[in-house]
Amino acid sequence: MKKRIFCSIIIFFISFKLHSLEVTLTQGTIKPTPIAVTNFYSKDDKEAKIGKNISMVISDNLERSGLFKPIERKSFIQNEESLSNHPRFEDWRIIKAQHLIAGKIYKKNEKISVEFRLYDVFSQKQLLGKKYETSEKNWRRVSHIISDAIFERITGEGGYFDTRVVYVAETGPKKSKQKRLAIMDQDQANHRFLTDGSYLVLTPRFSPNSQKITYMSYMTRNSPRVYIFDIETGHQEIVGEFPGMTFAPRFSPDGKKIIMSYADPDVGNSEIYILDLATRVSRRITNSSAIDVSASFSPDGKKIVFNSDRSGRRHLYVAESNGKNLKRISKEGGSYYTPVWSPRGDYIAFTKQEGGQFYIGVMEIDGSNERMIAKSFHVEGPTWAPNGRYLLYFKEERTAEDGSGGESNLYSIDLTGYNERKIITPLGGSDPAWSPLMH
């Protein structure tokens, strides 16, 4: 009897503790995360206007990423003033906001203080809180920095909003296009031209600190050369003294070297060279009778990828930065151009031409899992966002028989091949380059 009572008590407790319904989920919903971005609150009207602008920029940034869906402001129940004290999570749950961004702005000693908080509405927790002090004219940059902080906290991936894009602005008929260097924020704000269009410019690339641009220019009409352009001072300088044409330059990850192609007029083909910017000494990396061009460093600077026609068709090759252990990585048919190593180090983006079509594709660094993410009559020149998740490239329309059309524009796309968006520029655009993060 006693034993029975004892056993039944044990069984009761064990069953009480262990019984649990088990469910396994293998497929969730892939959709943009609903997020509520409120106006940054201020008692002063002027600052409140800045606060509103800041929240607009943040909202637009997050929406453009394709991963977030900002909720319509009209549906907000709690106002900014009340929100600046404490959020009423129930009010935000009703409108199905998964995350909430609230902020305050106030002036302090000729500077503005911008404070924001990111909340998880479902778990009713604050995920992030930061405060920035800056001059008033920097409000847009602060907006981008806040966007990056939010993006990073929610996705776990680095942000890319506080960045700039340099590209070649194009205008005029196809045969005699005027090409100018232009720079803008990634959201197309603060657009300005860096060159006047009196000479042709091609393939601009940012330095790792985003302060300099290296590009190829026909400043001296008969001998195109690689130049370095200082964004702040506007100063330009030629890179190295080569008897032939230098082109397709790119900075090394430490910013101390430039890798480029050099076409020796005596030999007739082009080889890959690395030039030390401090000593101005150049070193030849490849040595073959084929045309080797479009070299790009891996993020650690230990390897390079370039395209070469040494196998008959243009294919992608990976080698150590000294040219050793050369290996072809592209295996499919078609011709491959303009390879770029991802800042994350896991992928190589490229242009591919096959069957009368151009493609923007990505493959793993060993050449596996090749997939195309964009396709058109002419797409070319992919460049990575600093987080390695987004790409920019340019797309050229087909030219009509009467000579009309043929415009080229910049586009952004997600690594998955979704969320393709046209980048609105004052003129047509080609050869984009995405800067690293500026903060």
Place this chain on the structure above:
Amino acid sequence: MEVLILKNNRFFTYVNNLGSESLGFYFSFILHLILLLFAIGLPNFFEPVPINIPNIIPIEIINVTDVTSIPKEIKEKKENTVKKAIAETKKFNNSEKQEIKKVDIKTKPKIEPKKSTKLTTPKEDVVIKEKIKTPIKLEKKIISEEKTESLPSKKIKPKIKPKIKTKSEIVDEKKTSDVIAKIQPKPKPEPQFSIASMLKDLRNERSSQTNEKKEKEKKSEITNDQEKEINKENLQLSISEIDRLRQQLSSCWIAPAGAVIKKGMIVKISAKIRQNRRVYDNSVRIVDTNISKSNSFYGPITESAMRTLLNPECIPLKLPKDKYDLWKNITITFDYSIMKGYQ
């Protein structure tokens, strides 16, 4: 004085009177119970009062310069000094409302035929006594029953026949017949009337009544059995019920935006559910995961899993109300094997 009080206490006197064996049992029982309570924990008798205090995260004060970027070497040096400065500001930053870190066993009814005989005999006497009190009514009844004598169902007859044959019944019959004979004043029996038939009828009536009771009992037993069977079925959720829940949860599981998911990543969470099919506050916990905490996507991936049960679209959960015991604790495994395409 205290000793005296203790001695007078009933409990202590009871304990003193207990034998050593039973005392030992009680002691071991209490100790085991205490051990169990420590090991497993007390059930939640009272709901914890939810306190909505957000996790306090300090605000980092960052100066944004006019110039865009700084060369790396200088940046690294500056970072160290900035870190120190931030640490200092954290210590003294008490202004305004800034939040700082200190901030059943299935018993088939055994219908024993013997039981019915046992039941009928004692009851007969009682009924007859009643009839003695109201003889006229009895007569009427008898008459009416006589008229309907042929009506008693054949089902009852075989049951009664063996009963009459028993010795005790025969004795009872004699006794009752004597009683009736003595008490009935100037009875005017109808030509077809006989005591035996009356007794027969009475017995039939009685037996029909008892049979009705039995049938009712049987029915109730059957319904009890059915309920038990239903309860047994209720001991597990049906496939459709689980599917419905799975479908609901899948719609609430929003894949972590942008996170790089590798094949085979698994997050297992547990939660306690209220009877109103809502999750208890702060009860959602990660039970198991093969994602390293050093992985920068650990937070977004695990948070997305935990957020599933808190999604307003999954409140209330689509669970059968009558099977609360089965789902009061829930464990969900989020298998990211197929989610790879999102990266």
